[in-house]
Amino acid sequence: MNYAIRRIGQTLPVAALVTVLIFLLIKLLPGDPAAAILGDRASDAAIRALRTKWGLDRPLLEQYAVYMRNLVTGDLGLSLRYQTPVADLLPRRVTVTLFLVVYSMALSLLIAVPLALLAAIHRDRWPDQLVRGLIALPLASPAFWVGILLLIVFALKLRWFPAAGYGEGFLGHLRHLFLPALTLSYAFAAILARNLRSSLIDVQATTYVDFARAKGLAQRAVLFHHVLRAALLPIVTLIGVRLSFAIGGSVVIETVFALPGLGSWMVESIMARDYMVVQTLTLTFALGAMLINLTTDLIYPLLDPRVRME
Amino acid sequence: MVTLAQDVLVAAPIRDRLHPGLVTGGLMLLLLVAAAVLAPVLTPYDAEAQDLDIMIQAPSLRHPFGTDNYGRDVLTRVLYGAAIDLRIGALAVVFPFVFGSLVGAMAGYYGGWVDTVVMRTVDVITAVPFLVLVIAIVAFLGPGEVNIFIAIGAVDWVTYSRLVRGEVLREKNLEYVAAARALGFRRWRIILGHILPNAVPPAFIFLASDVIVVILTTASLGFLGLGVRPPAPEWGLMISEGREFLSSGWWIATMPGFACMYAGITFILLGDGLADLLRVRGQ
Numbered sequence: 001m002n003y004a005i006r007r008i009g010q011t012l013p014v015a016a017l018v019t020v021l022i023f024l025l026i027k028l029l030p031g032d033p034a035a036a037i038l039g040d041r042a043s044d045a046a047i048r049a050l051r052t053k054w055g056l057d058r059p060l061l062e063q064y065a066v067y068m069r070n071l072v073t074g075d076l077g078l079s080l081r082y083q084t085p086v087a088d089l090l091p092r093r094v095t096v097t098l099f100l101v102v103y104s105m106a107l108s109l110l111i112a113v114p115l116a117l118l119a120a121i122h123r124d125r126w127p128d129q130l131v132r133g134l135i136a137l138p139l140a141s142p143a144f145w146v147g148i149l150l151l152i153v154f155a156l157k158l159r160w161f162p163a164a165g166y167g168e169g170f171l172g173h174l175r176h177l178f179l180p181a182l183t184l185s186y187a188f189a190a191i192l193a194r195n196l197r198s199s200l201i202d203v204q205a206t207t208y209v210d211f212a213r214a215k216g217l218a219q220r221a222v223l224f225h226h227v228l229r230a231a232l233l234p235i236v237t238l239i240g241v242r243l244s245f246a247i248g249g250s251v252v253i254e255t256v257f258a259l260p261g262l263g264s265w266m267v268e269s270i271m272a273r274d275y276m277v278v279q280t281l282t283l284t285f286a287l288g289a290m291l292i293n294l295t296t297d298l299i300y301p302l303l304d305p306r307v308r309m310e
Numbered sequence: 311m312v313t314l315a316q317d318v319l320v321a322a323p324i325r326d327r328l329h330p331g332l333v334t335g336g337l338m339l340l341l342l343v344a345a346a347v348l349a350p351v352l353t354p355y356d357a358e359a360q361d362l363d364i365m366i367q368a369p370s371l372r373h374p375f376g377t378d379n380y381g382r383d384v385l386t387r388v389l390y391g392a393a394i395d396l397r398i399g400a401l402a403v404v405f406p407f408v409f410g411s412l413v414g415a416m417a418g419y420y421g422g423w424v425d426t427v428v429m430r431t432v433d434v435i436t437a438v439p440f441l442v443l444v445i446a447i448v449a450f451l452g453p454g455e456v457n458i459f460i461a462i463g464a465v466d467w468v469t470y471s472r473l474v475r476g477e478v479l480r481e482k483n484l485e486y487v488a489a490a491r492a493l494g495f496r497r498w499r500i501i502l503g504h505i506l507p508n509a510v511p512p513a514f515i516f517l518a519s520d521v522i523v524v525i526l527t528t529a530s531l532g533f534l535g536l537g538v539r540p541p542a543p544e545w546g547l548m549i550s551e552g553r554e555f556l557s558s559g560w561w562i563a564t565m566p567g568f569a570c571m572y573a574g575i576t577f578i579l580l581g582d583g584l585a586d587l588l589r590v591r592g593q
Binding site for chain 2: 013014015017018020021022025026028029030136137139140141142143144145146148149151152156244245247248249251252255256266267270271275278279282285286289290
């Protein structure tokens with residue numbers, strides 16, 4: 001419990017500073033931010049109104065206070081493109097991205113666990129070499145390009161999966177998001193497999209595994225009940241870290257597969273110079289990533305009795 | 311860095327100097343640099359001139375990677391693109407490496423409020439997913455090569471800081487540092503001349519994989535229309551331009567990706583090889 005409170009206590013100040021960082025992004029706009037946000041055709045009166053609304057004519061600290069007050073009261077700004085409050089559009093978009101990210105995590109595990117087992121069992125023989133070679137490829141190739149390859153082969157040539165969109169209903173989502181989730185999981189599965197492989201090898205060398213073998217347990221029982229369970233533990237933290245990477249990757253992947261999620265919305269908004277939306281989405285991504293990291297850190301002691309004892 | 315490399319090469323036994331991964335990676339890098347530099351000699355075509363008579367032609371002997379929708383030779387553009395992506399990859403990591411290492415060394419050596427300020431900043435920047443923050447910064451600054459450097463410079467130094475700080479914390483209590491202090495050396499001389507050379511190898515190894523991250527990020531930005539501007543043959547931009555022709559001309563989008571993958575494997579081999587060499591030296 002103390003651990004949980006301490007961990008949350010560490011996260012909150014960082015989250016507060018993240019809002020400062022993202023608030024300052026708007027200062028990167030060349031020239032007058034209000035004019036840049038409203039575009040070339042905006043009237044002087046509109047620009048003046050926006051400046052007053054955000055307090056852009058006030059000192060920086062006061063501007064930040066206004067920004068935070070708006071955030072806390074749920075006023076996330078207006079999408080100039082859709083002429084709708086960002087807060088109204090956000091939930092639907094979040095759902096798509098969340099579905100995609102969780103789906104890709106599940107696929108990563110499905111890919112990585114068998115590969116890692118194969119490599120660890122045949123350590124330093126050819127299956128191991130092959131898996132280790134395969135693992136290098138995803139780290140070297142751009143994810144959006146892998147997505148395009150999958151799109152060409154499985155959507156355009158073989159027509160097994162749709163090329164774009166989110167689909168209807170849970171099964172529809174599963175089918176529509178399969179290729180994007182696979183794309184997103186591709187690099188993650190590689191990192192997962194690599195870490196799980198060394199984790200499996202470490203666990204196999206521990207005395208309690210020797211003991212389980214000495215008890216006369218079948219090789220398979222030892223592997224699945226003792227080794228794999230323990231080896232997956234350190235992976236939980238890794239999942240937290242990599243999830244935040246996956247969130248970043250979703251920006252590009254959603255664009256490739258035309259998915260109506262947060263990432264494609266961010267790209268659309270950049271193109272439309274809808275800066276308030278870009279700012280709000282950056283914050284959403286950041287807080288989402290922090291929340292995921294915090295959650296995995298809080299779950300970890302529940303899974304590992306050794307940490308719980310401390 | 312030359313001294314570090316020399317140090318490594320002298321210290322490692324000959325067998326390890328001929329590390330197979332490092333040799334392969336080195337040769338692949340040589341080939342990549344040669345492709346980038348010699349592109350004008352290697353190909354008879356122009357990277358940007360259009361020839362609408364030969365639009366979207368499949369790979370053939372005349373055009374091994376085919377032609378794109380403007381009738382430009384894709385292989386030519388991939389070769390010229392090597393110069394762009396490699397240049398950005400190599401240059402964009404310089405500032406993060408130097409600045410991050412220095413700041414990390416200061417944080418580790420001085421401790422106290424310097425450490426707190428540096429590490430909180432690192433925490434805040436790390437909290438935002440890398441690609442999201444880079445995209446956001448470029449979104450506000452506007453597209454273009456210079457703004458890629460600024461965005462990556464602002465975000466990427468944190469990893470180096472963290473790596474070097476950790477090493478400095480370990481090194482600063484060792485005897486040779488105490489000796490340097492006893493000799494009355496100034497702090498800067500101790501940090502730069504004594505601790506940093508010993509603390510920087512992990513950051514140096516990370517440099518190789520970071521070049522991949524930067525090249526992939528540059529390609530992602532190009533793909534999203536936020537990077538290098540057309541008609542420049544940047545790989546990510548080329549992949550993006552080929553997206554409209556996936557059914558009629560799959561080669562337009564796929565070929566630049568293979569180039570990107572080749573560059574990635576090159577730096578993975580170099581990074582792993584360097585890591586092995588430095589581990590040998592460390593033992």
